[in-house]
Amino acid sequence: MNTQVLTESGKLEPTEELLAELAAKSEELETATPEEIIAWGAERFGAKLTMGTAFGPEGCTILYMLSKIAPNTPVFNLDTGYQFRETLALRDRIAEKLGIEVELMKPDLTVEEYEAQTGGLPLYKTNPTQCCFDRKITVLKRGAEGKHAWISAIRRDQSPDRAKASIVGWDKKFGLAKINPLANVTKSWVWRMITENDIPYNPLHDQGYTSIGCWPCTRAVGAGEDERAGRWSGFAKTECGLHTLDDDDNK
Numbered sequence: 603m604n605t606q607v608l609t610e611s612g613k614l615e616p617t618e619e620l621l622a623e624l625a626a627k628s629e630e631l632e633t634a635t636p637e638e639i640i641a642w643g644a645e646r647f648g649a650k651l652t653m654g655t656a657f658g659p660e661g662c663t664i665l666y667m668l669s670k671i672a673p674n675t676p677v678f679n680l681d682t683g684y685q686f687r688e689t690l691a692l693r694d695r696i697a698e699k700l701g702i703e704v705e706l707m708k709p710d711l712t713v714e715e716y717e718a719q720t721g722g723l724p725l726y727k728t729n730p731t732q733c734c735f736d737r738k739i740t741v742l743k744r745g746a747e748g749k750h751a752w753i754s755a756i757r758r759d760q761s762p763d764r765a766k767a768s769i770v771g772w773d774k775k776f777g778l779a780k781i782n783p784l785a786n787v788t789k790s791w792v793w794r795m796i797t798e799n800d801i802p803y804n805p806l807h808d809q810g811y812t813s814i815g816c817w818p819c820t821r822a823v824g825a826g827e828d829e830r831a832g833r834w835s836g837f838a839k840t841e842c843g844l845h846t847l848d849d850d851d852n853k
């Protein structure tokens with residue numbers, strides 16, 4: 603059944619039929635493997651499929667799978683200007699080992715220009731939500747242009763918010779279908795994949811950094827802490843806004 607209707611600008615229209623198709627497929631794929639979910643996304647959306655990654659262990663695992671299933675899928679990274687040098691080096695190691703050249707997508711303003719707007723006081727210290735909006739969300743919206751679906755690497759067991767993610771849903775914020783191939787897997791499953799397949803990963807994970815984002819908003823976590831406790835430590839914020847609950851009609 604073709605449920606696809608496009609807007610004048612070529613975006614996918616979230617018609618009732620499309621949302622029903624995605625919901626039914628999501629249910630059907632609940633017991634599928636991550637590879638099967640990725641293969642479905644690649645076949646269903648073809649060149650209109652994209653992936654965003656921050657090079658976490660889950661993202662690296664999906665990149666490994668994409669290199670086998672759909673290596674021409676365009677993949678981008680939100681290069682905020684505040685990433686760890688280890689993260690940027692991982693981009694090159696992935697390219698060399700897996701043959702996937704992740705595009706670094708940058709905000710319009712450099713870090714220097716951006717911080718000059720607030721008198722040199724970085725916004726991540728006072729208003730990280732605005733900083734994430736300016737340096738991640740707006741850039742992802744640009745990355746979404748001309749695309750119909752994106753793959754994300756979230757797992758349901760990462761946080762109560764992420765626990766509600768569907769395998770496939772509609773992402774209102776970006777006007778894309780969203781595919782979560784790893785929704786049902788665990789952290790130990792991901793690390794087993796990495797070890798068994800020698801998938802490149804961020805060396806900061808060996809130094810107590812369980813979840814890695816921008817360096818000003820990331821710290822290593824102690825024993826017994828939640829795996830995302832090191833993100834925006836000291837703020838109530840737990841997500842950068844890319845994966846917040848209300849983005850998905852099907853949750």
Ligand code: SF4
Pocket residue numbers: 682684725726729730731733734735737738815816817818819842
């Ligand atoms: S994670 Fe921190 S530095 Fe990075 S965009 Fe968000 S607030 Fe800014």
